Amino acid sequence: MDNNLVIYNSLTRKKEQFTSIIPGHVGMYVCGPTVYGDPHLGHARPAITFDILYRYLNHLGYKVRYVRNITDVGHLEADSDDGEDKIEKKARLEKLEPMEVVQYYTDRYHNFMDKLNVKKPSIEPRASGHIIEQLQIVDKIMEAGYAYESEGSVYFDVVKYNEKYNYGELSGRVLDDLLNTTRELDGQTEKRHSVDFALWKKASPEHIMRWPSKYSEGFPGWHLECSAMSTKYLGEQFDIHGGGMDLLFPHHECEIAQSTVANGKKPVRYWMHNNMITINGQKMGKSLGNFITLEEFFTGSHKLLDRAYSPMTIRFFILQAHYRSTVDFSNEALQAAEKGYRRLMDGLKTLEKVKPGKESGFNVDEWSNKCYEAMNDDLNSPVLIAHLFEGVKHINNMAAGKSSLNEEDLEKFRKSIEMFSYDILGLIDEEDTSGAGNTVLNEVVDLLLKLRLEAKANKDWATADQIRDELQKLGFVIKDTKDGSEWELK
RNA sequence: GGUUCCGUGGCCGAGUGGCUAGGCAGUGGUCUGCAAAACCACGUACAGCGGUUCGAAUCCGCUCGGAACCUCCA
Numbered sequence: 001m002d003n004n005l006v007i008y009n010s011l012t013r014k015k016e017q018f019t020s021i022i023p024g025h026v027g028m029y030v031c032g033p034t035v036y037g038d039p040h041l042g043h044a045r046p047a048i049t050f051d052i053l054y055r056y057l058n059h060l061g062y063k064v065r066y067v068r069n070i071t072d073v074g075h076l077e078a079d080s081d082d083g084e085d086k087i088e089k090k091a092r093l094e095k096l097e098p099m100e101v102v103q104y105y106t107d108r109y110h111n112f113m114d115k116l117n118v119k120k121p122s123i124e125p126r127a128s129g130h131i132i133e134q135l136q137i138v139d140k141i142m143e144a145g146y147a148y149e150s151e152g153s154v155y156f157d158v159v160k161y162n163e164k165y166n167y168g169e170l171s172g173r174v175l176d177d178l179l180n181t182t183r184e185l186d187g188q189t190e191k192r193h194s195v196d197f198a199l200w201k202k203a204s205p206e207h208i209m210r211w212p213s214k215y216s217e218g219f220p221g222w223h224l225e226c227s228a229m230s231t232k233y234l235g236e237q238f239d240i241h242g243g244g245m246d247l248l249f250p251h252h253e254c255e256i257a258q259s260t261v262a263n264g265k266k267p268v269r270y271w272m273h274n275n276m277i278t279i280n281g282q283k284m285g286k287s288l289g290n291f292i293t294l295e296e297f298f299t300g301s302h303k304l305l306d307r308a309y310s311p312m313t314i315r316f317f318i319l320q321a322h323y324r325s326t327v328d329f330s331n332e333a334l335q336a337a338e339k340g341y342r343r344l345m346d347g348l349k350t351l352e353k354v355k356p357g358k359e360s361g362f363n364v365d366e367w368s369n370k371c372y373e374a375m376n377d378d379l380n381s382p383v384l385i386a387h388l389f390e391g392v393k394h395i396n397n398m399a400a401g402k403s404s405l406n407e408e409d410l411e412k413f414r415k416s417i418e419m420f421s422y423d424i425l426g427l428i429d430e431e432d433t434s435g436a437g438n439t440v441l442n443e444v445v446d447l448l449l450k451l452r453l454e455a456k457a458n459k460d461w462a463t464a465d466q467i468r469d470e471l472q473k474l475g476f477v478i479k480d481t482k483d484g485s486e487w488e489l490k
Numbered sequence: 491g492g493u494u495c496c497g498u499g500g501c502c503g504a505g506u507g508g509c510u511a512g513g514c515a516g517u518g519g520u521c522u523g524c525a526a527a528a529c530c531a532c533g534u535a536c537a538g539c540g541g542u543u544c545g546a547a548u549c550c551g552c553u554c555g556g557a558a559c560c561u562c563c564a
Contacts, residue, residue: 013494033564042564049564086562168493171559177492178560222562244564249493251563274564275495281556286563320513321503326496326557333502336514340502343513346527382504386512396528400521461523468525479527486527 003060004376007240008324010248010271011170015378020239021269026057026064027238029230029268031247032124034071035105036090039112040291041314041329042244042277042284048315048426049274049323049379050242051118055424056375067233068121069226070109072102073128073209073219085209085219098209102128112294115311117426123233127225131211134220134228138199138213140262150190152202152216158195161257167195170256170271171249197254199224223254227262236263245273246283274323279304281328292329306331309338312430316341319381319425344385345429347392348421350399351414357404362394364405364413371420384420391417431488445476449485 005018020026030050033043050068057064072087091098113120127134138154141147147156158167162175178195198221203210210217220228230238236259243252252271259267276283284291292302300308309317317337321327367387374383391413397403405413421427448467455463468478471487479486 031564034562040564044564046564172493173560174493180492245558246563249559250561276558276564278557283558283563287561288563317502325503328502330502332514336502338514340513350528380504382513383511386504389512393529400529402529456523459523465524472526477526480522480525481527 004372005056005060006376006378007270007272008378009269010273011268016270018270020062021237024061024063026062026240027234028054028057028064028066028240028242029226029234029238030066030068030121030241031226031243031251032068032070033105033109034086035102035109036086037105037286038293038295039105039109040284040293041297042291043109044112044116044294044314045277045318045323045327046242046244046274047113047118048116048318050272051426052319052323052379052381052424053240053242053272054119054121055426056379059419059424065123065234066121067123067125067230069229070102070106070124070126071225072099072106072126073225085207088207088209099128102126112311115294115298116315117311117428119426125229125233127220127229128209130225130228130232131220133232134224135200135213137224137228137231137258137262138215138220141199141258144261146261147199148192149215150192152218153190153198154200154215154221155191155196156199156221156254156257156261157192158197158257159193161261165257165260167257168253171253173249173253197222197250199258223251224258226251227255227258227267230267231259231263237265237267237269239268240270240272241268242272242274245275246285248273275326277318277329278326279329284329304331306335309334310430312428313338313341315425315427316344316385320385322378322380322382324378340385340389341427342431344388344392344421344427345431347395348418349429351395351417354395354398354405354410356407356410357398358406360405360409361397361403362405364409364416367391367394367413368416371416375420375424381425384425388417388421445471445487449478449487453484 003018006015007018008014009016028050030046033039050066054064054066073085085098087098087101091101096104138147141156142149142154146161147154159175159179161167167173167175168178175195179193200213200215200218200221202216202218207219209219211219230241241252241255248271256267276285278284279290279292282288282290292304294311294314296302296305297309297314298311300306313334317334318327320337320340367390371384371387374380374387377383394403394413398405404410448471452464452467455461455467471478475489477488
């Protein structure tokens with residue numbers, strides 16, 4: 001399939017022309033959330049980043065199978081010696097069934113992703129639903145001789161793997177350095193080397209999330225689920241694997257090792273990693289406790305927030321930075337994003353009313369091509385947005401009668417700018433009040449404004465201003481135009 | 491300590507050898523009964539110091555500052 005899409009491949013640390021393994025089809029896997037807590041701003045970034053990629057690939061004509069997992073088992077608590085499962089710990093704290101916790105936060109995650117207008121993936125597999133597949137991979141790796149059993153647990157032999165393959169090819173690590181610098185952790189006696197990682201962990205007696213296997217009653221290791229589920233749904237080799245940069249090592253490095261041994265080939269063509277969202281220059285994250293949940297953003301209920309910010313403001317804020325750059329959170333930046341977002345939406349609204357002229361004052365194809373170039377250049381959404389603002393300038397000029405497009409160009413331009421704004425960037429006009437159910441309200445406001453127009457015609461400024469002021473108090477924004485006035489409800 | 495990355499005008503944020511994105515804020519103006527909105531004009535910024543080059547924010551070196559990963563993390 002023809003395209004000019006270039007994406008930055010973390011594996012080669014270069015921008016590369018994108019070509020899919022099977023022409024016309026793309027397999028894409030993105031690491032989803034671990035559902036033991038409320039989604040925060042950091043979760044929004046990969047969801048939105050890869051949502052853009054998904055939308056754009058679809059737009060280019062690819063049939064995309066987009067798999068984004070839900071991690072509901074398997075990750076060990078950072079400083080717990082007994083290997084207690086995160087989900088389980090939270091469950092005990094809240095006296096809920098582990099799967100109840102999983103369900104609750106999964107629903108929350110879905111709900112907030114919907115608000116952010118993130119498209120649902122094609123498949124959203126759960127780790128707990130793929131224990132058999134994970135165990136099959138453990139067996140394969142055992143048979144290949146790259147894993148060993150130790151007291152009911154199974155570990156991947158990184159040192160042996162590195163003799164034939166390159167452990168560290170993705171993250172740029174050197175095994176010898178890792179062996180020297182990795183600090184000693186408890187429970188490491190079972191492992192031959194500090195760098196070895198668990199494929200299967202034997203459950204301690206109090207561990208309730210457990211599954212039977214020939215090794216022990218236990219649960220799958222840290223990194224296995226992604227290898228299992230990506231292989232199952234996308235095949236042994238697929239096109240794109242995405243996730244946050246913090247997953248690059250060790251998670252994705254281990255994934256490569258596992259899949260390479262299990263399937264005998266490199267699993268992924270293009271690795272893509274989004275950067276972190278920072279707060280006061282530091283990563284926003286669970287471990288630092290400095291995260292702000294999406295709910296807190298939408299309601300304004302966090303001490304660092306001046307006020308609430310809408311889902312589309314958050315989306316626009318994230319898209320105004322390139323996905324591989326860090327983006328620093330601040331109220332000022334968010335408010336600037338909100339205004340910019342409104343400017344774009346208002347421009348699109350104005351465009352609906354623009355009438356075609358005889359001449360075309362600017363080259364629509366040229367403009368459209370620049371938009372494509374921005375997207376093709378490793379999804380450069382900030383540059384695309386800059387072009388969209390240029391489009392808004394054209395729109396405003398046309399509305400002011402200072403420029404125009406002929407009928408054909410106007411239609412082309414409208415389609416193009418709406419496509420980039422709504423379909424590719426996934427923006428929605430949150431202030432769209434013209435929906436059903438508002439008919440009566442619309443007519444009432446229109447009536448009041450008609451009265452005001454009459455008052456204005458009679459130079460009865462007192463009445464005219466009274467109507468405007470009272471409406472403004474109720475939250476309406478009144479904009480006078482040359483043939484009347486427009487309004488919207490804030 | 492190791493590996494990697496970054497430091498751009500008041501703020502956010504693109505660019506990455508010559509053609510000086512964009513948004514927000516600010517100032518002046520046009521329009522308007524006033525206002526809002528819109529439009530027009532205005533800011534020569536690239537951490538510091540050297541070097542390469544006809545020419546560097548962009549390449550190289552050093553210095554300073556910051557971050558990420560090395561441990562669960564989006």
